[in-house]
Amino acid sequence: MFGFDAVAGFTHHVETVLDKVRTGAVPITPLLIELILAAKDQIKVLLEDPSGDGATNSDESNRIISSLNELAGEAESEQTASPKSAASAEVGAAISWRIMFRPAVQVAMSGLDPVSLLEELRSLGSCEVKACFDRVPSIETLNAEECHVGWEIVLTTERGLNAIKDVFIFVEDVSEIAIEPLPTQSIQATARPDAAEISATPAQRIAPSVSGNAPREKISAQKQLTKDSSVRVPSSRLDRLVNLVGELVMNQSRLTQVAARIDDAQLTSPVEDLERLIAEVRDTVLGIRMMPIGTTFTRFKRLVHDLSGELGKEIDLATAGAETELDKTVIDQLGDPLVHLIRNSIDHGVETPEERVQAGKPRRGTVRLTAAHAGSNVMITVQDDGRGIDPEAVRKKAIERNLITPDASLTQGELFNLILLPGFSTAKQVTSVSGRGVGMDVVKREIDALGGSLQIFSEFGRGTTITATLPLTLAIIDGLLVEIAGDQFIIPMGAVQENVELSRSERGRNNGRNVTAVRGELVSYINLRESFAISGEGPPTEKIVIVRHGIDRVGLVVDRVLGSHQTVIQPLGRFYRGIEVLAGATIMGDGRVALILDVAGLVRRENSTPFTTNSN
Amino acid sequence: MNKTIMTVDDSPSIRQMVGFTLRKAGYDVVEAVDGRDACTKLQQQPVHMVITDLNMPNMDGIELIRQVRAMPALRFIPAILLTTESQPEKKAEGRAAGATGWIVKPFTPEQLVAVIAKVLR
Numbered sequence: 122m123f124g125f126d127a128v129a130g131f132t133h134h135v136e137t138v139l140d141k142v143r144t145g146a147v148p149i150t151p152l153l154i155e156l157i158l159a160a161k162d163q164i165k166v167l168l169e170d171p172s173g174d175g176a177t178n179s180d181e182s183n184r185i186i187s188s189l190n191e192l193a194g195e196a197e198s199e200q201t202a203s204p205k206s207a208a209s210a211e212v213g214a215a216i217s218w219r220i221m222f223r224p225a226v227q228v229a230m231s232g233l234d235p236v237s238l239l240e241e242l243r244s245l246g247s248c249e250v251k252a253c254f255d256r257v258p259s260i261e262t263l264n265a266e267e268c269h270v271g272w273e274i275v276l277t278t279e280r281g282l283n284a285i286k287d288v289f290i291f292v293e294d295v296s297e298i299a300i301e302p303l304p305t306q307s308i309q310a311t312a313r314p315d316a317a318e319i320s321a322t323p324a325q326r327i328a329p330s331v332s333g334n335a336p337r338e339k340i341s342a343q344k345q346l347t348k349d350s351s352v353r354v355p356s357s358r359l360d361r362l363v364n365l366v367g368e369l370v371m372n373q374s375r376l377t378q379v380a381a382r383i384d385d386a387q388l389t390s391p392v393e394d395l396e397r398l399i400a401e402v403r404d405t406v407l408g409i410r411m412m413p414i415g416t417t418f419t420r421f422k423r424l425v426h427d428l429s430g431e432l433g434k435e436i437d438l439a440t441a442g443a444e445t446e447l448d449k450t451v452i453d454q455l456g457d458p459l460v461h462l463i464r465n466s467i468d469h470g471v472e473t474p475e476e477r478v479q480a481g482k483p484r485r486g487t488v489r490l491t492a493a494h495a496g497s498n499v500m501i502t503v504q505d506d507g508r509g510i511d512p513e514a515v516r517k518k519a520i521e522r523n524l525i526t527p528d529a530s531l532t533q534g535e536l537f538n539l540i541l542l543p544g545f546s547t548a549k550q551v552t553s554v555s556g557r558g559v560g561m562d563v564v565k566r567e568i569d570a571l572g573g574s575l576q577i578f579s580e581f582g583r584g585t586t587i588t589a590t591l592p593l594t595l596a597i598i599d600g601l602l603v604e605i606a607g608d609q610f611i612i613p614m615g616a617v618q619e620n621v622e623l624s625r626s627e628r629g630r631n632n633g634r635n636v637t638a639v640r641g642e643l644v645s646y647i648n649l650r651e652s653f654a655i656s657g658e659g660p661p662t663e664k665i666v667i668v669r670h671g672i673d674r675v676g677l678v679v680d681r682v683l684g685s686h687q688t689v690i691q692p693l694g695r696f697y698r699g700i701e702v703l704a705g706a707t708i709m710g711d712g713r714v715a716l717i718l719d720v721a722g723l724v725r726r727e728n729s730t731p732f733t734t735n736s737n
Numbered sequence: 738m739n740k741t742i743m744t745v746d747d748s749p750s751i752r753q754m755v756g757f758t759l760r761k762a763g764y765d766v767v768e769a770v771d772g773r774d775a776c777t778k779l780q781q782q783p784v785h786m787v788i789t790d791l792n793m794p795n796m797d798g799i800e801l802i803r804q805v806r807a808m809p810a811l812r813f814i815p816a817i818l819l820t821t822e823s824q825p826e827k828k829a830e831g832r833a834a835g836a837t838g839w840i841v842k843p844f845t846p847e848q849l850v851a852v853i854a855k856v857l858r
Contacts, residue, residue: 230806232786232815232837237858291838291856 128167134186135160138193147193160185215279216302223271223297233291239272241288246278359410366406367689371708373399378711414492415443417456421463425488428467435474435485436467442492447499451571451591458567462503462587463488470507470585504586510579512536537577541565569721572615600688603666603679606655609715611688611707616668616720620682623663646676647727668720675724690717702726740857741765745775745789745801755788758846772796776804786857787816799834806835815856
């Protein structure tokens with residue numbers, strides 16, 4: 122229809138097989154899965170084929186089709202013995218009737234409950250009942266003893282017209298009853314809008330609807346639908362909503378400050394209510410952006426399948442916690458690092474089947490991908506039962522690369538963290554999958570950018586577990602509010618470890634080098650006043666906020682620490698995107714702008730220009 | 738709890754047949770010999786349904802149904818008339834009095850149970 126004849130012709134064959142799979146005529150085998158996946162790739166190739174006639178790839182198409190047909194044909198010949206036409210013939214005798222039933226207004230006075238008639242109809246066959254309220258008078262004039270409701274029933278039965286008429290025998294001369302046969306095809310068409318109407322208007326939802334046995338499936342499916350019903354909204358609108366809520370939060374905190382200054386009970390109480398409501402709105406709106414992480418899990422199944430085949434390994438991917446919810450932005454940016462981690466597990470971690478058998482492990486390796494909530498964080502774990510990391514190999518490599526001195530004593534955890542450094546790769550040979558030495562440091566950088574952290578745990582010979590801890594959302598973070606010469610800055614709370622004081626005399630003692638002793642340990646620090654070229658002298662005693670940066674601790678010198686602050690992150694304008702030391706900005710309660718510091722960016726900049734900061 | 742049905746008929750054989758059928762179908766049965774007897778017994782013991790003969794001494798079935806419909810507790814219970822003939826005017830009269838339905842004599846126990854199942858919930 123659209124000129125993709127080659128694609129249409131090809132997919133037709135695949136669909137035929139899939140249809141047989143659905144009806145159970147063809148069993149699902151590894152070979153079938155292989156073929157279907159190959160078919161999917163082939164469709165992609167056909168779609169991108171510039172000539173559009175499929176001629177260039179017809180060999181591959183034909184190969185897949187013939188294999189599929191072979192597979193489907195084989196299975197079918199085994200199956201033909203089972204007859205299944207008998208059941209459908211029986212059902213064919215059933216006729217559908219549309220029944221309009223309006224009992225007399227006084228029906229209750231004759232001691233008859235119309236519902237019992239509806240139930241009797243239901244005993245004849247599958248039926249769907251819809252109540253008609255068009256004659257129900259307004260509540261002021263409604264007499265509770267009168268019946269103004271009518272029913273429209275679609276009944277499918279083999280019992281014939283007389284059986285239906287018998288149901289209404291006692292009421293036929295005083296009620297409005299119309300019975301007409303329905304053409305078979307229109308059952309769906311008529312029943313469906315009816316049912317939809319029932320769920321559509323609130324007044325009708327309370328309708329006493331009675332339904333037969335067969336449509337119950339349909340009804341429950343509809344229930345499912347209404348329960349899980351969702352609205353597709355463009356993410357740009359959602360972003361706008363989040364931004365608006367962000368501004369609402371800011372305005373609210375301004376209001377709170379003003380109210381605190383005025384200190385009038387009449388003002389304070391509504392402002393407190395507003396604060397509570399806005400907090401709820403904020404949580405709800407941020408909740409809208411939450412998506413189950415499972416959407417990304419599915420693509421890893423394919424990745425594991427393809428890679429393990431390529432490397433001659435037998436690996437299963439087990440996932441858990443697919444329903445764990447994360448901010449959509451986080452999920453989008455999480456894909457690449459996770460692919461990297463899984464590739465690593467498959468390539469370096471899990472051994473070949475022969476090696477595994479020798480080591481006394483099951484032939485098939487397992488890569489386990491789990492997601493779980495932990496407080497306001499989400500922990501995503503990639504775990505394999507492979508050979509694990511050899512601490513000695515890491516140490517040797519690190520010494521070789523001048524990352525540590527030969528006599529350095531490191532804990533196992535610190536050793537493993539060395540893997541995260543740029544240019545470190547323990548793979549003995551470079552494969553097409555991984556091992557080019559650009560592995561883990563990239564993963565780490567991407568996880569850092571998401572405000573998360575990486576932990577590595579490994580037992581040599583038993584397997585490796587890598588855990589990424591990520592914040593639930595990127596839109597609002599916990600921040601530490603600090604001040605330098607009256608300007609306010611935010612340091613992401615996740616990175617903050619402790620605050621210490623730095624007196625001027627102590628600064629002098631270290632000969633101008635930017636290091637200070639914290640409980641006997643030397644910590645280098647960055648003087649933000651100098652880094653940002655803020656003029657003026659700091660107070661006699663400055664504060665150092667010690668933040669975690671990878672395995673290091675770095676101090677940030679500020680004038681004052683003001684306290685924690687729920688920070689709504691606003692991206693900087695287009696012209697300021699290139700500033701790596703800032704993660705964004707936020708507007709404070711009093712309307713001023715506070716810049717959010719990017720710790721990793723700050724450290725990177727200080728390292729690349731080591732002399733400018735110490736110039737004075 | 739079993740539902741209680743009152744059967745009203747001046748013929749003991751009909752009462753016995755109806756009572757036997759109803760008990761077998763799992764209902765409790767109260768018997769009355771005519772309309773007046775039925776009214777007295779209904780004052781003492783409310784029932785879930787009444788099955789009455791049309792022609793009886795002292796008070797006939799139609800009058801009984803009228804009385805039943807006048808009792809607040811029994812206004813909405815099903816009331817079935819047993820008739821020997823199916824004259825349209827008697828049907829109309831019975832309906833006007835508030836009868837739920839009717840069974841034309843002679844009838845089989847199966848027919849009786851089917852009608853009860855139809856009107857009694």
